[in-house]
Amino acid sequence: MKRQIPILLAIGASLYPVVAFFVPTRGVTRFNQTLDEWMVIIASFALLLGIVSMIQVNLAKVRRRTSGWPFGLIVLVAFAIMAAFGVFGRQGARPDGGLYPFTWVFQFGFSPLQSTMFSVLAFYVASASYRAFRVRNVEATLLLIGALIIMIGRIPLGEMIHPVVPDVAEWIMKFPNTAAQRGVIIGAALGAAAMSIRVMVGIERPYLGKS
Amino acid sequence: MHWAKQLLLVDRRIIFLLVFLGALIPIIRPIGLGVQISPPVEAVFDAVERLRPGDAILLSFDYGPSDGPELDPMANAILRHCHKKGVKVVGISLFPLGGVDMGIARLNELATELQAQDGTDWVNLGYKDGGQAAMKAMGEDIAAVFPTDVNGVAYRDLPLTRDIRAYRDMKLAISLATSVLGEWWINLVNAQFGIPVAVGTTAVSAPRYYAYMEAQQAIGVIGGMKGASEYEELVERAYPELKGLSRTATMGMDVQSIVHVIIIFFILFGNLMFLLTRRVKEA
Amino acid sequence: MHLQLPGFGEWVAAFLTLCIFSFLYRDNVLYRIAESIFAGISFGYYVGLAKLNTLDPNLFRPLLGDFGAHWSLLIPFALGLLLYVRYIPKLAWISNWSLAVYIGYYIGVNLLQKLHGDILPQARGTMIPLTGGWGAVLGGIIVFVGVVTVLIYFFFSSPHRGPLKPAARLGIYFLMISFGASFGYTVMGRVSLLIGRLTFLVHDWARPLLLSLMGG
Numbered sequence: 185m186k187r188q189i190p191i192l193l194a195i196g197a198s199l200y201p202v203v204a205f206f207v208p209t210r211g212v213t214r215f216n217q218t219l220d221e222w223m224v225i226i227a228s229f230a231l232l233l234g235i236v237s238m239i240q241v242n243l244a245k246v247r248r249r250t251s252g253w254p255f256g257l258i259v260l261v262a263f264a265i266m267a268a269f270g271v272f273g274r275q276g277a278r279p280d281g282g283l284y285p286f287t288w289v290f291q292f293g294f295s296p297l298q299s300t301m302f303s304v305l306a307f308y309v310a311s312a313s314y315r316a317f318r319v320r321n322v323e324a325t326l327l328l329i330g331a332l333i334i335m336i337g338r339i340p341l342g343e344m345i346h347p348v349v350p351d352v353a354e355w356i357m358k359f360p361n362t363a364a365q366r367g368v369i370i371g372a373a374l375g376a377a378a379m380s381i382r383v384m385v386g387i388e389r390p391y392l393g394k395s
Numbered sequence: 396m397h398w399a400k401q402l403l404l405v406d407r408r409i410i411f412l413l414v415f416l417g418a419l420i421p422i423i424r425p426i427g428l429g430v431q432i433s434p435p436v437e438a439v440f441d442a443v444e445r446l447r448p449g450d451a452i453l454l455s456f457d458y459g460p461s462d463g464p465e466l467d468p469m470a471n472a473i474l475r476h477c478h479k480k481g482v483k484v485v486g487i488s489l490f491p492l493g494g495v496d497m498g499i500a501r502l503n504e505l506a507t508e509l510q511a512q513d514g515t516d517w518v519n520l521g522y523k524d525g526g527q528a529a530m531k532a533m534g535e536d537i538a539a540v541f542p543t544d545v546n547g548v549a550y551r552d553l554p555l556t557r558d559i560r561a562y563r564d565m566k567l568a569i570s571l572a573t574s575v576l577g578e579w580w581i582n583l584v585n586a587q588f589g590i591p592v593a594v595g596t597t598a599v600s601a602p603r604y605y606a607y608m609e610a611q612q613a614i615g616v617i618g619g620m621k622g623a624s625e626y627e628e629l630v631e632r633a634y635p636e637l638k639g640l641s642r643t644a645t646m647g648m649d650v651q652s653i654v655h656v657i658i659i660f661f662i663l664f665g666n667l668m669f670l671l672t673r674r675v676k677e678a
Numbered sequence: 679m680h681l682q683l684p685g686f687g688e689w690v691a692a693f694l695t696l697c698i699f700s701f702l703y704r705d706n707v708l709y710r711i712a713e714s715i716f717a718g719i720s721f722g723y724y725v726g727l728a729k730l731n732t733l734d735p736n737l738f739r740p741l742l743g744d745f746g747a748h749w750s751l752l753i754p755f756a757l758g759l760l761l762y763v764r765y766i767p768k769l770a771w772i773s774n775w776s777l778a779v780y781i782g783y784y785i786g787v788n789l790l791q792k793l794h795g796d797i798l799p800q801a802r803g804t805m806i807p808l809t810g811g812w813g814a815v816l817g818g819i820i821v822f823v824g825v826v827t828v829l830i831y832f833f834f835s836s837p838h839r840g841p842l843k844p845a846a847r848l849g850i851y852f853l854m855i856s857f858g859a860s861f862g863y864t865v866m867g868r869v870s871l872l873i874g875r876l877t878f879l880v881h882d883w884a885r886p887l888l889l890s891l892m893g894g
Contacts, residue, residue, distance in 0.1 A: 369603070
């Protein structure tokens with residue numbers, strides 16, 4: 185029962201959307217719609233699963249006073265405050281024009297932190313371009329040529345150099361790039377479809393975990 | 396050549412400093428370089444331009460704060476365009492890490508700028524979990540997925556959405572997307588429900604969408620800050636009365652130009668030094 | 679002209695921004711504090727987001743408002759709660775039932791997406807008649823040859839020997855051009871993020887501050 189029921193549930197849950205696509209009768213479609221609406225709710229619970237692990241890990245760190253434990257405490261305090269604002273408050277703008285605390289912390293805390301963390305990548309891209317981007321073979325040369333044409337063609341200076349430069353960049357995007365990306369899309373889709381079928385017939389059972 | 400090797404090993408903080416200055420100076424002193432329009436962006440603009448007053452579109456804020464510099468200007472330009480055309484906008488978000496708040500910020504800011512009415516000119520239905528499940532469910536009944544807007548007003552009580560039941564009641568879906576969400580709008584929503592889809596995406600993801608666009612699965616693609624600056628330019632050309640409003644992407648392209656030149660220099664100079672050190676080794 | 683000092687929110691945002699930027703010089707305690715705040719806020723945001731946007735309007739309010747019409751919502755409610763049973767070692771196996779439904783559903787949806795939404799339209803877009811001007815014909819040939827050779831390259835079930843070898847090589851060349859284009863776009867993308875932060879620091883924090891101090 186511990187193995188058979190999950191396998192049957194997975195097969196049923198995976199087959200139903202496919203059957204509903206090919207057999208769009210009223211009853212089938214109605215339950216398909218219901219299933220979609222239920223999954224929105226279940227996905228909400230699934231999104232929060234990792235939080236339990238995060239709390240466990242950081243609590244253990246703080247309790248045992250392991251190296252870096254004050255930062256674990258900061259994580260927990262920041263989490264508690266933000267979660268409280270969300271659970272007991274509202275989001276968006278208040279009638280008086282101010283922001284509810286949940287949205288205020290998002291705008292002036294989360295947003296600048298996340299944006300800045302990603303923005304430092306600009307520096308690392310420049311550093312990597314200087315130190316690691318080496319033209320050692322034909323493939324690297326093609327990569328370099330493609331990169332240079334796009335980098336020049338996509339900025340206003342490209343058109344100032346010659347009006348044809350942006351058109352060359354657009355041609356590369358429209359033909360060789362499209363061809364390669366399409367090959368990747370089809371290849372990846374075939375692999376994903378094969379994997380899906382393996383789960384649908386019960387060969388792969390990622391939901392059973394270590395058991 | 397000893398000096399070539401020394402140059403290759405220069406402290407990376409010097410590289411950081413050069414990039415920082417290359418970005419900072421044009422922000423303080425804008426250059427004002429022109430904008431050249433590309434066909435993928437023009438296609439999206441034309442699709443909105445062909446709509447008639449009263450038509451409704453779906454605008455999905457599927458990005459977070461880290462994508463704001465590229466996608467916020469797109470959102471601004473599209474909202475201004477729709478407002479001038481009298482096109483109604485149904486705003487949603489399916490991106491968990493900040494999508495709803497990016498949508499709230501854009502719609503609130505533009506409502507003040509354009510004197511647009513929440514509920515009649517546009518609505519913000521907020522965020523929903525589930526990704527593909529929400530997209531599929533909206534194919535039959537949007538109200539079942541978004542029973543209220545982000546302020547708690549019931550879907551059926553909003554003047555704009557009273558006659559909009561599903562995708563078929565809207566003319567176009569535009570996803571401002573990071574990661575794979577934009578692809579889902581194409582290979583799920585457009586493929587299964589037929590609503591035309593356009594995507595505004597980050598520069599990192601833009602090359603992939605060309606394959607979808609060339610296969611006519613997407614009407615067009617607005618790629619990165621460059622694409623956003625093009626859409627800003629197209630809107631201002633078509634509606635000169637909007638001149639003077641913020642064009643953050645266009646201003647950003649000045650910086651892009653300088654920093655791109657710096658990085659191109661680093662790539663070429665780094666390879667030159669590499670070749671020189673290799674020649675010494677071989678000798 | 680009287681200018682306003684940056685607001686409290688702008689000060690907080692500027693401080694956190696500079697804490698993260700300080701890492702470029704070297705790792706330090708301010709960066710670690712900012713990083714920890716970011717991690718905590720992110721998780722807290724998920725909780726508030728789920729409650730405000732999905733659980734309240736789609737589950738709790740319908741159940742509490744009109745139980746008779748919405749009693750079936752108890753099923754996804756139960757399945758969602760069952761996911762958390764995995765943290766009770768003796769009962770963890772029950773959570774597999776819920777996980778099976780969740781994963782199974784998305785597997786089925788994904789299969790349709792890939793077949794119907796990716797493979798078929800992309801293949802159709804590749805097999806187009808070679809008509810029109812010489813530019814369109816050349817472009818069509820390039821796309822067709824590129825897609826086929828890239829797919830040959832990714833076919834690892836048999837070694838690339840004989841005619842497969844030059845075809846796979848050509849596929850790699852197409853991929854390299856595309857990756858180069860992606861690199862170019864990636865540079866633009868990363869620089870855009872930097873522009874965003876520096877624009878905020880200059881226009882929303884430093885400039886109002888300096889002008890207020892000098893002229894206010």
